[in-house]
Structures are given as C-alpha cells and as structure tokens.
Amino acid sequence: MARPREFDPEEAMDKAMRLFWDVGYEDASLSELLATMEITKGSFYKAFQDKHSIYLAALDRYDETVISETVRYLSDRNLGSGRTRILGLFGKVAELARRDGDRMGCLLCNALVDKAAEGGETEAKLQAMVLRLENGLFRALMERAGADEVLSRETARGLLSIYLGLRVLGRAGLSAAMAGDCIRQVERLLADPRA
Amino acid sequence: MARPREFDPEEAMDKAMRLFWDVGYEDASLSELLATMEITKGSFYKAFQDKHSIYLAALDRYDETVISETVRYLSDRNLGSGRTRILGLFGKVAELARRDGDRMGCLLCNALVDKAAEGGETEAKLQAMVLRLENGLFRALMERAGADEVLSRETARGLLSIYLGLRVLGRAGLSAAMAGDCIRQVERLLADPRA
DNA sequence: TCAGTTAGGAACCGAATGGTACCGAATTTT
DNA sequence: AAAATTCGGTACCATTCGGTTCCTAACTGA
Numbered sequence: 001m002a003r004p005r006e007f008d009p010e011e012a013m014d015k016a017m018r019l020f021w022d023v024g025y026e027d028a029s030l031s032e033l034l035a036t037m038e039i040t041k042g043s044f045y046k047a048f049q050d051k052h053s054i055y056l057a058a059l060d061r062y063d064e065t066v067i068s069e070t071v072r073y074l075s076d077r078n079l080g081s082g083r084t085r086i087l088g089l090f091g092k093v094a095e096l097a098r099r100d101g102d103r104m105g106c107l108l109c110n111a112l113v114d115k116a117a118e119g120g121e122t123e124a125k126l127q128a129m130v131l132r133l134e135n136g137l138f139r140a141l142m143e144r145a146g147a148d149e150v151l152s153r154e155t156a157r158g159l160l161s162i163y164l165g166l167r168v169l170g171r172a173g174l175s176a177a178m179a180g181d182c183i184r185q186v187e188r189l190l191a192d193p194r195a
Numbered sequence: 196m197a198r199p200r201e202f203d204p205e206e207a208m209d210k211a212m213r214l215f216w217d218v219g220y221e222d223a224s225l226s227e228l229l230a231t232m233e234i235t236k237g238s239f240y241k242a243f244q245d246k247h248s249i250y251l252a253a254l255d256r257y258d259e260t261v262i263s264e265t266v267r268y269l270s271d272r273n274l275g276s277g278r279t280r281i282l283g284l285f286g287k288v289a290e291l292a293r294r295d296g297d298r299m300g301c302l303l304c305n306a307l308v309d310k311a312a313e314g315g316e317t318e319a320k321l322q323a324m325v326l327r328l329e330n331g332l333f334r335a336l337m338e339r340a341g342a343d344e345v346l347s348r349e350t351a352r353g354l355l356s357i358y359l360g361l362r363v364l365g366r367a368g369l370s371a372a373m374a375g376d377c378i379r380q381v382e383r384l385l386a387d388p389r390a
Numbered sequence: 391t392c393a394g395t396t397a398g399g400a401a402c403c404g405a406a407t408g409g410t411a412c413c414g415a416a417t418t419t420t
Numbered sequence: 421a422a423a424a425t426t427c428g429g430t431a432c433c434a435t436t437c438g439g440t441t442c443c444t445a446a447c448t449g450a
Contacts (some may be wrong), residue, residue: 002425003417024309026221030408041409042428051408105308112367113300113308114219126367157373158380161360168359172307172321178352185353188390189380197395198447225438236439237398246438 017058082140094179102170151195212253277335289374297365346390
C-alpha cells in the first residue's frame with residue numbers, strides 16, 4: 001500500500017448523487033461533477049471508472065439511503081399503525097413541499113423519466129426501487145385488521161402513483177399547493193381497511 | 196416572395212416534438228433533431244431560431260394538441276357523465292400501457308422533471324398545462340349532482356397526481372402492471388359524488 | 391425576362407464534452 | 421534509507437456540441 005486518498009469516497013459519491021438528483025444525468029457535466037465533488041479528474045477516474053458508472057453507483061446509494069429509509073419508516077411499528085405511517089410519509093412530502101417546494105423531487109422519479117443512458121441495468125435498478133416502495137406501502141396496508149391482499153396491492157399501487165406524481169409536481173414548484181389536497185385523497189384510499 | 200419551403204414546418208415541428216418527448220431536451224442533440232426532422236442546418240435555423248426556441252415551440256404544440264385533446268375529451272358531454280369521462284381518460288392510459296408500455300410517457304410530465312434549460316418561461320408553460328389538466332378534471336367532477344367545489348378541487352388534484360405518477364411509471368415499462376390497479380383507486384376517489 | 395428574395399447545403403467556428411496519459415509528490419513497506 | 425506504490429494534478433486527446441456564415445440554386449412578382 002501507498003499514499004492514501006485525501007478525500008472521502010463516500011462523501012464525494014454523496015455529492016455526485018445530489019448533483020444527478022438535481023440536474024439529471026446529461027446536465028451533470030464532468031466538470032460540474034468534479035467541482036461539486038471537490039476532486040480532480042485524476043482522482044475521479046481512479047476512484048470511479050467513468051461517468052456512467054458513478055451514475056449507477058449514485059442510484060444504488062439513493063436506494064441504500066433514501067429509499068431504504070423510506071421503506072424502514074413505512075415498516076416501523078413504533079411509529080403507529082400502518083395507516084398512520086403511510087399518512088406520515090405523505091406528510092413528510094408535504095412538509096418538504098412547504099419548505100422549499102420540493103424542487104429536487106425524488107431521484108428515483110427523476111431517473112425514471114430521465115432514463116439516462118438507459119442501459120437495461122439502469123432500468124432494472126429503477127424497477128427494483130419502485131417495487132421496494134410499492135411493497136413498503138403494501139405491507140403497511142396489510143397490517144390492518146381484515147386487510148385483503150388483492151385490494152391492498154391495488155391500493156399500494158394507487159398510493160405509489162400519487163406519491164410519484166406529487167414529486168413530479170414538486171419539480172415545477174407545484175407540490176406545495178397540491179400536497180395537502182393529495183393527502184386528503186390518500187386518506188380516502190385508506191378509508192376502507194380491506195384495501 | 197421567393198423560393199418556397201420544401202418541407203412542412205408543422206410536420207417538422209411535430210417530429211421535433213416527438214424527439215424531445217422521447218429523449219428529453221439535452222439528449223436531443225442538434226444533429227439528431229436535424230436527422231429526424233429531415234432538414235438541414237440552414238433550414239432549421241432559418242425556420243426556427245435555435246434549439247431552445249423549438250423546444251418551447253414543441254411544448255406549445257404539445258399543449259395545443261395532446262393536452263387540448265385531453266381537456267376536450269374530459270369536457271365532452273356526449274361521451275357520458277363526468278365520472279365516465281374521467282374513467283375513460285385513465286382507461287386510455289391503461290390501453291397505451293398495454294400496447295407499448297407507454298414508454299414515451301407524457302411530454303408534460305417528462306418536461307416537468309427535465310426542467311430543460313429551465314428558464315422561467317419553460318416553467319410557466321408547464322405550470323399552465325398542469326393547471327389546464329387539473330381544471331379539466333375539476334370541471335368533470337363538478338358536473339355531478341351535489342358536487343362540492345372544495346372537495347372536487349382536492350379530488351381533481353389527487354387524480355392529477357395519479358395520472359402523472361402513472362405516466363412516470365410508463366417510462367420504465369411499469370405502467371402496464373399498474374394501470375389497472377390505479378383505475379380501481381380512481382374509481383374509489385370517484386365514489387363520493389360530493390368530491 | 392429578369393431583378394429580388396429566400397431556400398438548402400456545406401464549410402467552418404469556438405467551446406465544451408467525456409476520457410486518457412503521464413508526471414511529480416506523498417506515503418508505506420522492506 | 422530505498423523501493424514500491426498510489427495518490428492528486430495537468431496537459432492533452434478526438435469528438436461532438438450548438439451556432440454562424442456564405443454561396444448557390446430555385447422560385448416569385450413585376
């Protein structure tokens with residue numbers, strides 16, 4: 001072994017992820033990446049292979065942090081009933097929207113639209129993340145007494161769509177106005193415990 | 196007047212719109228644009244000012260065609276009740292998803308995420324389109340006997356979110372599985388005539 | 391017919407793109 | 421202390437980017 005790194009790879013990755021999150025794949029030029037990651041080209045290409053690789057890695061990181069945290073929240077029985085936690089999730093989005101308009105949106109959602117470089121690998125990652133969210137919602141729904149599996153699956157997918165739609169609206173600064181109203185609709189979908 | 200154009204500007208614009216729709220602003224390189232529009236640079240820059248201008252024009256065109264058509268559908272009383280028309284709209288999305296997976300999604304939705312070059316002008320256009328959709332849904336809801344204005348507004352926004360979320364999922368080839376389930380949730384939101 | 395105008399196309403532009411090669415400096419191992 | 425290794429940084433690369441200029445061919449109106 002020899003000279004150790006002068007930067008924290010995780011920290012740099014995190015900054016890269018946030019840039020991709022904010023501006024997407026193509027708009028995140030290499031020089032912009034280097035600037036926000038605060039490393040130089042040499043370090044970049046040595047630590048991460050190339051732009052596309054770090055994008056994939058950024059998606060993984062999003063999965064491991066934000067998505068995982070969300071799923072964990074949805075399945076944490078200490079936070080109340082499944083219904084409460086689902087409403088809590090949407091409440092968080094609403095709060096985000098109230099604060100800064102949620103202009104960054106959701107990286108998963110942005111990437112779904114971006115389809116950047118859209119190798120099959122990217123798409124598979126995105127699909128897996130979507131499924132994890134859907135299942136998180138589904139399991140929270142299934143906790144309720146008398147819950148029906150088929151109906152809960154349908155409801156989970158409806159809630160997922162509302163969630164993604166809301167985050168999309170955030171990109172244009174519209175979710176602040178929408179979030180509250182959407183939560184009302186979430187409540188209505190949660191009204192029937194079977195679903 | 197002198198030598199007339201050898202191409203149909205509307206037709207060319209239409210092709211440009213579809214390219215932006217498919218791959219977004221940045222990924223639609225100038226050469227790709229010229230290839231799909233089947234014109235050369237000279238003609239391009241003479242007929243349309245530059246790339247950003249034609250993008251804005253493409254958004255306008257989407258507004259005048261797809262969005263307008265959707266709003267018209269939602270307000271066409273010959274097609275049945277407001278409820279029927281709203282379900283019909285989602286049915287169309289489901290059919291699109293069944294056929295090709297709706298991989299192009301919705302240009303409005305894609306652009307919301309893209310925020311391409313995101314001048315205030317772009318965002319204003321997008322916001323206006325979103326509002327038109329929302330109002331289309333709202334008016335269809337308000338047709339129902341005993342409809343409440345506030346509740347219908349909330350419901351319209353919930354439906355809008357489902358709609359956008361569904362189109363996002365289409366980009367990753369997921370809406371075919373989701374569309375049917377989402378329609379069930381739309382039905383549930385339509386259950387109470389006051390909303 | 392012919393002057394005036396506008397189309398289409400090619401050549402060309404500087405800047406920025408993602409990516410590579412290589413260098414000297416720093417640090418560990420022997 | 422010396423050898424081995426790997427760092428950060430710079431210079432450089434071909435390619436592509438969006439955009440301009442200019443020339444010629446084609447068409448119109450008088």
